[in-house]
Amino acid sequence: MTLILKQLFAFLKLLNSDKGTNQIAAGISCGLILGFIPAFSLQTLVVFFILFLFRIQIGAAFLSAFFFAIPAYLLDSLFHKVGAAVLEVESLTPLYTKLYNMPILPFTKFNNSIVMGSFIVALALFPIVFLLSKVLVAKYRQLVVEKLKQTKWFKALKATSLYKWYYKYDQLY
Amino acid sequence: MINSTDNNTENELPKSPAKPPKPKGPIRWGGILPAVIIVAIIVAYSILFFDSNLRWGLQKVGTKVNGAEVNVGSLVTSFFDGTLRISNIQVTQKSRPAHNRFQIGKVFFKFSWDALLRAKFVVENASIEDIKVGTKRKKKGYVVPKKDSVLKEVLESKELKTVTTESTGFIKEEFGGNIFGDAAALLEGENVATNIKDDLKSVKKIKEIEQALDDKELEWKQKIASLPKSEELSAIQSRLSGIKIKKPKDIKKALKTIKEVTRSVKGKLGAIKSIKADFKADMGYFKKSFQMISSSASQDYKDLEKRIQLPGLDTSSMAQKLFKKYIMSQLGPYQKYAYMAQDYLPKSSDKKSEKSKPDQLQKKRSVGKNYYFGTPKSYPFFWLQNLAITSKAEGSEFGVDFDGLAQDFTTNPKVLNKKAKVKMQANYPVTSLELVKSKTTQLIINKSKAHMNAKGNIWGSDLAITLLIQLKEVDYIVDAQSKLLKEVLRGAVNDVGVISIDSYINGTIFNPKLSIKSNLAKAIGSSLKKQLKKKISEAKLKLKKQLDEKIGGKKKALMAKFDKLTNSHKTKLNNAQKAVENIKNKAGSKVGEVKKQGKQKAVAPVKKKAKKKLKNLLKKFKF
Numbered sequence: 001m002t003l004i005l006k007q008l009f010a011f012l013k014l015l016n017s018d019k020g021t022n023q024i025a026a027g028i029s030c031g032l033i034l035g036f037i038p039a040f041s042l043q044t045l046v047v048f049f050i051l052f053l054f055r056i057q058i059g060a061a062f063l064s065a066f067f068f069a070i071p072a073y074l075l076d077s078l079f080h081k082v083g084a085a086v087l088e089v090e091s092l093t094p095l096y097t098k099l100y101n102m103p104i105l106p107f108t109k110f111n112n113s114i115v116m117g118s119f120i121v122a123l124a125l126f127p128i129v130f131l132l133s134k135v136l137v138a139k140y141r142q143l144v145v146e147k148l149k150q151t152k153w154f155k156a157l158k159a160t161s162l163y164k165w166y167y168k169y170d171q172l173y
Numbered sequence: 174m175i176n177s178t179d180n181n182t183e184n185e186l187p188k189s190p191a192k193p194p195k196p197k198g199p200i201r202w203g204g205i206l207p208a209v210i211i212v213a214i215i216v217a218y219s220i221l222f223f224d225s226n227l228r229w230g231l232q233k234v235g236t237k238v239n240g241a242e243v244n245v246g247s248l249v250t251s252f253f254d255g256t257l258r259i260s261n262i263q264v265t266q267k268s269r270p271a272h273n274r275f276q277i278g279k280v281f282f283k284f285s286w287d288a289l290l291r292a293k294f295v296v297e298n299a300s301i302e303d304i305k306v307g308t309k310r311k312k313k314g315y316v317v318p319k320k321d322s323v324l325k326e327v328l329e330s331k332e333l334k335t336v337t338t339e340s341t342g343f344i345k346e347e348f349g350g351n352i353f354g355d356a357a358a359l360l361e362g363e364n365v366a367t368n369i370k371d372d373l374k375s376v377k378k379i380k381e382i383e384q385a386l387d388d389k390e391l392e393w394k395q396k397i398a399s400l401p402k403s404e405e406l407s408a409i410q411s412r413l414s415g416i417k418i419k420k421p422k423d424i425k426k427a428l429k430t431i432k433e434v435t436r437s438v439k440g441k442l443g444a445i446k447s448i449k450a451d452f453k454a455d456m457g458y459f460k461k462s463f464q465m466i467s468s469s470a471s472q473d474y475k476d477l478e479k480r481i482q483l484p485g486l487d488t489s490s491m492a493q494k495l496f497k498k499y500i501m502s503q504l505g506p507y508q509k510y511a512y513m514a515q516d517y518l519p520k521s522s523d524k525k526s527e528k529s530k531p532d533q534l535q536k537k538r539s540v541g542k543n544y545y546f547g548t549p550k551s552y553p554f555f556w557l558q559n560l561a562i563t564s565k566a567e568g569s570e571f572g573v574d575f576d577g578l579a580q581d582f583t584t585n586p587k588v589l590n591k592k593a594k595v596k597m598q599a600n601y602p603v604t605s606l607e608l609v610k611s612k613t614t615q616l617i618i619n620k621s622k623a624h625m626n627a628k629g630n631i632w633g634s635d636l637a638i639t640l641l642i643q644l645k646e647v648d649y650i651v652d653a654q655s656k657l658l659k660e661v662l663r664g665a666v667n668d669v670g671v672i673s674i675d676s677y678i679n680g681t682i683f684n685p686k687l688s689i690k691s692n693l694a695k696a697i698g699s700s701l702k703k704q705l706k707k708k709i710s711e712a713k714l715k716l717k718k719q720l721d722e723k724i725g726g727k728k729k730a731l732m733a734k735f736d737k738l739t740n741s742h743k744t745k746l747n748n749a750q751k752a753v754e755n756i757k758n759k760a761g762s763k764v765g766e767v768k769k770q771g772k773q774k775a776v777a778p779v780k781k782k783a784k785k786k787l788k789n790l791l792k793k794f795k796f
Contacts, residue, residue: 103290116540
């Protein structure tokens with residue numbers, strides 16, 4: 001829990017900074033995959049591995065996974081339809097049969113209509129969400145953070161010794 | 174806020190060393206160490222705690238499912254070998270918590286890594302060894318309160334209740350009564366036919382005829398009353414007698430009177446004949462009805478005869494009734510587990526479901542639909558290739574001699590295209606096996622040694638199992654109210670040294686059909702047949718006599734009443750007809766008489782006159 005909270009604070013810090021836009025956008029996009037895929041499967045593990053291996057904002061990923069899981073629940077019927085349509089393509093049956101009987105790959109649960117459907121929808125939305133996140137983060141910094149910094153109460157807060165102590169602590173650790 | 178561009182704030186803050194931040198690459202190198210630590214923790218957990226946690230989990234789940242404490246002595250898994258070894262499993266008997274339902278010495282499972290990598294569970298080899306039944310526990314086992322039992326939900330489910338009710342209903346229906354009930358009554362010399370009641374068809378027929386006869390009697394009385402009275406006939410007769418011809422002119426009047434009388438008499442005669450014809454028809458109807466009494470009586474006899482035909486004399490049916498309860502009670506407890514597992518069991522062989530397209534395993538909508546893309550050589554989701562079950566009693570009181578082999582149990586037999594096979598041999602003690610237990614008769618196997626040999630195959634939930642059981646060194650309890658039945662049963666069990674029960678089970682796990690043959694049933698059957706044949710023929714004779722007595726008296730009375738009525742009415746009708754015919758004849762002869770008289774009265778004076786005139790004429794001509 002502490003680790004998750006730490007990641008969430010780091011996300012907020014990074015969001016309000018002027019760098020790491022790509023990291024945040026990638027995190028939100030990975031969160032989209034995590035939130036959409038219903039069950040714990042191999043692709044979830046792969047996404048986690050990517051999150052840990054690459055410099056992607058983990059807090060953003062967790063937060064977006066949480067928020068994307070809500071529409072995912074409502075979109076289950078759509079995922080099922082997409083997944084079933086893809087899995088019932090007769091020309092792809094030999095490929096699926098091969099994948100189904102290969103080692104490791106069955107752990108992806110690709111033969112489940114909802115898993116397949118949600119994964120396809122998540123992959124399709126991944127670049128859109130990535131680009132949209134980048135734009136929104138930039139807009140947020142420009143329109144919200146900058147204006148906030150100009151407010152009197154924020155300036156007053158920065159002048160307090162408590163803020164100075166925090167600033168020192170943040171620089172040291 | 175840490176990277177604030179606010180210059181004022183920056184001026185106020187203490188200056189940090191002016192080191193340019195090192196550019197960070199896309200790979201999180203710092204994350205490798207935590208990842209390694211996490212993997213190390215997982216490995217350490219697997220080595221140090223996984224087995225004990227799995228053992229704890231098995232105990233918990235087993236206890237919930239069994240409804241009483243389940244203990245697992247030790248559990249060892251090997252990741253590299255894909256093996257699971259469990260020893261000393263003790264399953265507490267819910268009804269006797271101080272005892273185990275059964276105890277298993279060793280369990281071994283070897284999973285195929287090739288299948289595990291494909292998310293399939295294939296047990297290449299499995300063995301269960303050293304089974305003991307009814308052993309005493311060191312400590313009393315914990316019994317799960319009913320409300321907490323996971324079985325409660327299942328047991329209370331509508332479907333299982335239906336299954337259970339049906340099966341217990343079947344048992345009650347088949348075994349509730351004493352299969353020797355009628356036989357015992359007959360052997361004891363009781364009159365089976367004493368149950369003859371007034372609901373007999375022949376009795377009903379007699380009553381019907383009686384009622385019809387009463388109705389007819391009234392009708393006949395009315396008709397007889399309408400017959401010409403003797404005064405009326407006397408008047409007619411005196412009218413005829415009163416006809417006298419004095420003068421020729423009376424002839425015409427007399428003839429007119431006779432004509433009127435004849436017409437009237439003819440009318441009366443016609444009415445009498447019509448009544449007679451009706452009477453004849455009614456008599457015919459009643460005679461036919463009396464014949465129907467006889468045929469109803471013979472039908473009644475046949476119906477009553479059926480009551481004394483013993484179903485138990487059919488030896489296969491007797492074997493079914495003697496041993497079905499025992500075999501069903503052996504299968505019964507496993508039905509509930511099969512019911513619990515039915516979602517995971519493959520469906521019964523249904524040719525319609527055989528299709529070349531990928532199978533769709535229908536699940537709840539929120540879980541989606543799983544598509545199966547297996548090939549004929551691929552692994553099914555679960556496949557138990559070989560399971561050997563061995564156990565040696567070695568003189569132990571609780572030990573079981575068991576040698577069994579189960580092969581190719583799978584969740585998808587279509588992939589394997591193989592039927593699951595079962596083969597087993599067992600030697601075990603049998604105590605208090607109630608073959609027949611009723612108020613009047615007891616046939617109980619007090620103690621015996623059983624040798625069981627089973628062989629069969631299973632396809633989905635469909636069974637086809639041959640089960641041969643031999644009971645040796647049998648100690649019986651035989652008792653019956655009927656002395657003769659007791660002797661019969663004693664004789665039969667003495668003749669049968671080793672009881673053999675040959676049964677064949679087919680149908681489904683949830684609804685098995687059983688056919689049983691047994692030499693004990695055959696011996697009892699033939700012994701009973703011999704004794705009962707005599708008794709049955711005696712009973713049949715008695716029955717016939719009783720029936721004849723019951724119906725015969727009533728029939729005789731009815732016939733007498735009918736005869737009396739018919740005779741009386743017949744005489745009256747005949748007399749009336751005779752009287753009227755007599756008058757008619759008289760009227761006929763009266764016509765001749767009148768004509769003759771008329772002739773005499775009319776011709777004689779003319780003749781006299783003519784003679785006189787002729788005489789005068791001769792005189793005139795002087796002859």
